[in-house]
Amino acid sequence: MFPELTGYLFPNDVHIAWSLMIVMYPYVTGLVAGAFIVSSLYHVFGREELKPLGRFALAASFCFLLVAMLPLLNHLGHPERGINIIVTPNFNSAMAGFGFLFTSYFIIVLLELWFVFRADIVRYATTSRGAARRFYAILSLGVYDGSAEAVALDKRITRVLAAIGIPMACLLHGYVGFLFGALKANPWWSTPLMPVIFLFSAVVSGIAMLILLYQLAMKLKGTTTDREAVASLARWLWLFMIMSLTLEVLEIMTLGYERAEEWEVISHLLTHQLSISFISIQMVLGGLIPFILLMLVVVMGRFMHDRIHNTLASVSSLLLLLQVLAMRWNVVIGGQMFSKSMRGFRETYVPGLFEKEGVLAAVAIFTLPFVLLLIFERVLPTFDHLRRGPPDDDGLD
Amino acid sequence: MNDATGTRDGLDDATRREFLKRLAVAGAAASFGAIGLILPESAGALATSDYDWTRHRWVYLIDTRKCIGCGACVRACRVENDVPDGMYRTWVERYHIPAGGEAAVDSPDGGAGGFLPVAGAAEPGKAFFVPKICNHCEQTPCTQVCPVGASYSTRDGVVLVDAERCIGCGYCVQACPYGSRYLDPRTHTAEKCTWCYHRLVKGRSTACVGICPTAARMIGDRENPDDPINEILATQRILVLQPELLTKPQCFYLGLDMEVR
Numbered sequence: 056m057f058p059e060l061t062g063y064l065f066p067n068d069v070h071i072a073w074s075l076m077i078v079m080y081p082y083v084t085g086l087v088a089g090a091f092i093v094s095s096l097y098h099v100f101g102r103e104e105l106k107p108l109g110r111f112a113l114a115a116s117f118c119f120l121l122v123a124m125l126p127l128l129n130h131l132g133h134p135e136r137g138i139n140i141i142v143t144p145n146f147n148s149a150m151a152g153f154g155f156l157f158t159s160y161f162i163i164v165l166l167e168l169w170f171v172f173r174a175d176i177v178r179y180a181t182t183s184r185g186a187a188r189r190f191y192a193i194l195s196l197g198v199y200d201g202s203a204e205a206v207a208l209d210k211r212i213t214r215v216l217a218a219i220g221i222p223m224a225c226l227l228h229g230y231v232g233f234l235f236g237a238l239k240a241n242p243w244w245s246t247p248l249m250p251v252i253f254l255f256s257a258v259v260s261g262i263a264m265l266i267l268l269y270q271l272a273m274k275l276k277g278t279t280t281d282r283e284a285v286a287s288l289a290r291w292l293w294l295f296m297i298m299s300l301t302l303e304v305l306e307i308m309t310l311g312y313e314r315a316e317e318w319e320v321i322s323h324l325l326t327h328q329l330s331i332s333f334i335s336i337q338m339v340l341g342g343l344i345p346f347i348l349l350m351l352v353v354v355m356g357r358f359m360h361d362r363i364h365n366t367l368a369s370v371s372s373l374l375l376l377l378q379v380l381a382m383r384w385n386v387v388i389g390g391q392m393f394s395k396s397m398r399g400f401r402e403t404y405v406p407g408l409f410e411k412e413g414v415l416a417a418v419a420i421f422t423l424p425f426v427l428l429l430i431f432e433r434v435l436p437t438f439d440h441l442r443r444g445p446p447d448d449d450g451l452d
Numbered sequence: 453m454n455d456a457t458g459t460r461d462g463l464d465d466a467t468r469r470e471f472l473k474r475l476a477v478a479g480a481a482a483s484f485g486a487i488g489l490i491l492p493e494s495a496g497a498l499a500t501s502d503y504d505w506t507r508h509r510w511v512y513l514i515d516t517r518k519c520i521g522c523g524a525c526v527r528a529c530r531v532e533n534d535v536p537d538g539m540y541r542t543w544v545e546r547y548h549i550p551a552g553g554e555a556a557v558d559s560p561d562g563g564a565g566g567f568l569p570v571a572g573a574a575e576p577g578k579a580f581f582v583p584k585i586c587n588h589c590e591q592t593p594c595t596q597v598c599p600v601g602a603s604y605s606t607r608d609g610v611v612l613v614d615a616e617r618c619i620g621c622g623y624c625v626q627a628c629p630y631g632s633r634y635l636d637p638r639t640h641t642a643e644k645c646t647w648c649y650h651r652l653v654k655g656r657s658t659a660c661v662g663i664c665p666t667a668a669r670m671i672g673d674r675e676n677p678d679d680p681i682n683e684i685l686a687t688q689r690i691l692v693l694q695p696e697l698l699t700k701p702q703c704f705y706l707g708l709d710m711e712v713r
Contacts, residue, residue: 063557065584065631066540072622072635132620132640139600139619150599150623239697240593240629395631397713398557 059402064394071391071404074412076130078387081231082380083123088228089261090116098217104287108269111437117164118427125420149234156230160223167216170209172435177201228257242317243390248306255299260379262292263372282361289368293349300342320393328392333385341378345371503653508608509674513681517707518668519581525660526564532659539634541645542585542660550577555711582712586632586645587701594624609702610649615641629697
């Protein structure tokens with residue numbers, strides 16, 4: 056009845072309770088947090104070289120955020136009761152923190168978006184006609200003050216919101232790692248390193264996604280990419296991937312060196328069930344190779360032609376996006392490939408194509424943020440030199 | 453022999469016929485009663501008005517040395533609690549540990565159909581059965597993680613799930629170190645052993661305890677000093693599963709082997 060079981064599994068452990076959707080959830084949330092950090096590098100820390108995509112990063116974070124809850128809802132046996140996590144939470148449950156973290160982070164991002172784009176909204180509301188005018192009028196919330204002082208105030212508020220948003224984004228994603236790390240029943244999950252690993256890999260995936268999206272957006276708009284922006288992102292990416300990978304390796308090394316009871320199970324897991332997704336993809340293809348490529352970009356970048364420079368950064372980004380996805384898979388699915396009897400394994404898990412929580416549903420959910428981003432870009436263009444209307448002199452970004 | 457005694461005592465035929473008739477009726481009633489023991493109680497009808505959950509504290513005891521692996525408990529549980537195929541609220545594990553060798557463990561269909569002989573069973577070593585059930589832990593990780601409080605502990609020490617509140621996230625399934633929980637594919641909610649709470653509150657035993665032919669399973673009330681379970685717990689050497697996790701299981705074992713977790 057069940058595929059490839061070896062050894063003895065507790066009879067209820069042959070089922071995979073957390074499917075592909077629970078792999079998707081931390082992946083998308085990670086992109087939210089990562090993109091937000093990039094936008095904050097400009098808005099809070101004033102990294103001027105990231106100015107071209109400060110607003111774009113925020114918009115991207117918002118679009119991923121809109122979708123972040125969908126995998127969870129699709130996973131729940133009773134999505135109609137999902138709201139109870141917020142309405143009647145059990146405060147002892149780590150999962151109950153979700154409602155508060157998600158809601159407060161959502162509000163912060165929404166507010167920051169409004170202040171960042173307010174001057175644009177006001178301009179569109181006053182220069183466009185018909186339905187568009189009414190639409191932007193609603194977005195402006197009736198505030199039409201486009202004076203220099205008002206815009207300067209917007210900028211100050213933006214900086215404060217972005218600053219509050221950083222710990223919020225870290226909490227939102229650290230919390231996802233905590234969900235796994237704080238389960239003593241599962242030795243593959245239960246480590247205090249888990250939230251930290253999740254956080255760093257989130258930033259990695261966010262930066263990598265922005266390197267790709269930014270270049271793609273520029274290509275679609277028919278303009279050239281800002282080399283300095285890509286170079287800066289690549290440097291940050293290298294730094295965060297080094298930290299992320301180091302933590303991932305350290306965790307395994309500690310487990311292996313301690314040779315505690317769980318190592319018997321985990322060493323088997325790593326060399327059998329997860330040999331491809333962990334060793335080949337998470338460590339080598341998505342870890343070691345982009346590490347070397349990014350080192351070239353960062354150290355030798357100034358000797359490179361733009362095209363080579365950006366291509367190397369893009370390839371690394373693509374591989375790192377794969378690496379983070381593999382890491383989520385290895386945690387979520389890997390943790391269910393062995394039984395809590397500690398003497399039985401499931402050999403493979405292949406999600407179905409058409410099932411409710413299958414591959415197609417995952418692809419559909421993952422496509423959505425990009426569609427949303429396209430729409431967002433049409434409603435509120437994020438790139439400075441591509442903004443509609445008269446060239447702005449508000450100095451707001 | 454009836455005949456002989458009947459004539460010897462001078463009973464007439466009519467009296468004898470009447471006696472046999474009554475015997476038959478009583479026999480039929482008794483066998484119906486026995487069936488009644490394993491017929492499902494209506495799960496809808498819960499606590500009777502005179503049940504006070506502050507005056508009970510339920511604990512469970514499994515004597516692995518008495519279990520013969522017949523699987524009647526698994527079957528009884530299935531009938532009593534309408535457990536879906538492939539899911540288990542209780543199951544029986546068989547351990548076969550050849551001298552100096554690796555333990556072989558199995559539990560085909562949770563042991564519901566009993567166990568067929570294994571190859572090498574005649575080799576020197578040890579073999580035994582271990583019935584498993586939800587441990588109804590005092591410090592239970594499963595209710596701790598439930599985001600909506602659908603999973604909870606009753607005052608009398610039973611861990612239950614409110615199927616009308618459960619959102620089916622599966623977090624409790626992941627949090628249970630003993631594999632006691634499952635997501636019911638029909639209701640999409642978490643389900644588990646309830647110690648037949650619907651029977652306990654009516655003063656009846658659980659289905660698995662009631663059916664066990666060797667009394668390997670016992671359920672008892674810590675608040676009742678006359679309950680024989682208290683003397684066993686007080687005087688025998690008992691163990692719980694995975695004590696290092698500090699979940700404080702309320703299901704105790706006699707004769708547990710170190711290979712069992």
